[in-house]
Amino acid sequence: MSTVLIIEPRSSGLELVTRAHELGHTVLVLTSGTEPGTVPDKADRIVTADTLDRAAALDAVRALHAETPLDAVLPGFEHFVELAAHAAAMLGLPGIDPAGVEPLRHKHRMRRALDAAGLDQPRYRAVSHARSAAAAHAELGPVCVVKPVDQSGSLGVRRASSAAEAVDAFRGALRAARVPGARGAGLVLVEEYVEGPEYSVEGYVEDGRTHILGITEKILGAEPHFVEVGHIVPARLKPSVSAAVRAYITRVLAAVGLGLGPFHAELRMSDRGPLLMEVAARLPGDRIPDLLRLACGHDLYEIMLRSYLGLPNPEPAAPRTGARAGIRYFLRPGLTEYREFRVDPLLASDPRVREIGVLLPPNSPLPDPGSSSGRLGYVLAAGASYRETAGVLHRAEQAVTFG
Numbered sequence: 476m477s478t479v480l481i482i483e484p485r486s487s488g489l490e491l492v493t494r495a496h497e498l499g500h501t502v503l504v505l506t507s508g509t510e511p512g513t514v515p516d517k518a519d520r521i522v523t524a525d526t527l528d529r530a531a532a533l534d535a536v537r538a539l540h541a542e543t544p545l546d547a548v549l550p551g552f553e554h555f556v557e558l559a560a561h562a563a564a565m566l567g568l569p570g571i572d573p574a575g576v577e578p579l580r581h582k583h584r585m586r587r588a589l590d591a592a593g594l595d596q597p598r599y600r601a602v603s604h605a606r607s608a609a610a611a612h613a614e615l616g617p618v619c620v621v622k623p624v625d626q627s628g629s630l631g632v633r634r635a636s637s638a639a640e641a642v643d644a645f646r647g648a649l650r651a652a653r654v655p656g657a658r659g660a661g662l663v664l665v666e667e668y669v670e671g672p673e674y675s676v677e678g679y680v681e682d683g684r685t686h687i688l689g690i691t692e693k694i695l696g697a698e699p700h701f702v703e704v705g706h707i708v709p710a711r712l713k714p715s716v717s718a719a720v721r722a723y724i725t726r727v728l729a730a731v732g733l734g735l736g737p738f739h740a741e742l743r744m745s746d747r748g749p750l751l752m753e754v755a756a757r758l759p760g761d762r763i764p765d766l767l768r769l770a771c772g773h774d775l776y777e778i779m780l781r782s783y784l785g786l787p788n789p790e791p792a793a794p795r796t797g798a799r800a801g802i803r804y805f806l807r808p809g810l811t812e813y814r815e816f817r818v819d820p821l822l823a824s825d826p827r828v829r830e831i832g833v834l835l836p837p838n839s840p841l842p843d844p845g846s847s848s849g850r851l852g853y854v855l856a857a858g859a860s861y862r863e864t865a866g867v868l869h870r871a872e873q874a875v876t877f878g
Contacts, residue, residue, distance in 0.1 A: 477546035487758040488551030494776035536562045547783040569785040578731040579756040582624045592730035597667040608645035609638040611665035618668040623648045630846040634699040671743040676724045679737045685725045688773040700845040707801040708766040711861045723749040736782040769800035769857045799864035800857040804850040819874035830855040
């Protein structure tokens with residue numbers, strides 16, 4: 476088979492390593508850290524380099540390619556989409572055009588690309604000072620959303636209902652924006668708050684065509700944060716709403732110029748129609764690729780590998796009628812530690828429950844639950860209908876306790 480290099484696999488990138496190994500590829504990993512939990516078990520070789528130093532990382536890729544010719548270079552996490560694009564271009568391999576990667580990595584560039592294409596989206600301002608954040612709130616409020624331009628996982632994203640809250644959220648977003656070398660360093664987005672249910676759209680681009688594989692329903696934690704505590708695939712939508720979302724996201728992808736590989740786009744369905752929250756040229760996190768595979772039969776891991784290897788993907792099959800898969804994460808605001816992860820035996824024995832897992836183990840200090848890093852554990856389930864799957868996930872919230 477082929478030799479693939481995956482840069483800094485995290486979240487879904489870890490499963491990408493496993494899936495590449497299962498498909499028979501030789502899997503190399505480029506990473507700056509080798510501490511426990513960061514090195515995938517299924518990698519054939521781990522190469523260390525400072526992946527936050529583009530020149531040093533590209534030198535390492537060049538030397539590796541001279542020793543072991545690479546057939547593909549893939550990002551294993553959102554922060555390394557740009558590095559993977561430059562590495563693939565340097566080696567003459569399929570990849571995202573490095574010249575067009577910024578709207579796919581930095582949210583203020585994304586917003587400007589949608590403006591240029593004439594697409595509706597939340598009103599916004601990119602600000603670099605506390606006074607500018609307060610002024611943006613006065614213009615966009617009475618409620619707005621403040622977020623870093625270069626982070627993921629809801630890190631540093633907050634709702635602000637006053638100028639003082641906007642300033643406080645601005646400072647928090649700056650602290651969260653710690654992606655060295657990012658072009659948006661020092662910038663924060665203040666956006667119009669959009670009422671409406673939230674969804675994500677999963678798919679890929681190939682030969683100029685956008686293939687939408689599924690629309691994911693989001694379950695969000697309590698505001699002022701926007702932590703995703705659950706997902707159901709596919710979402711329960713009226714055909715007209717689904718068609719509007721698909722048409723809108725196809726235009727979004729054209730506006731930001733994605734030419735190859737998977738995408739994950741988040742939006743809210745407002746009175747004005749679908750409005751984009753953000754779009755990224757990567758696999759979705761939170762096990763959404765696994766949910767997509769369970770419910771719809773689409774293997775986004777394999778699709779990504781084939782895309783970056785320059786291989787055509789088969790036309791996506793029609794989704795399975797009625798089937799749904801979902802995941803529920805557990806937040807416990809106010810809990811600083813716990814000693815025992817308890818699961819009701821009825822839930823544990825339910826055949827629709829596929830996995831029950833701990834993310835933050837007992838007796839460990841618990842971070843603030845204002846981002847995805849504060850989630851304690853999860854239950855993953857699959858059922859024959861939306862109602863069945865949603866019911867299992869709802870019961871899981873009461874059936875899993877931390878004491």
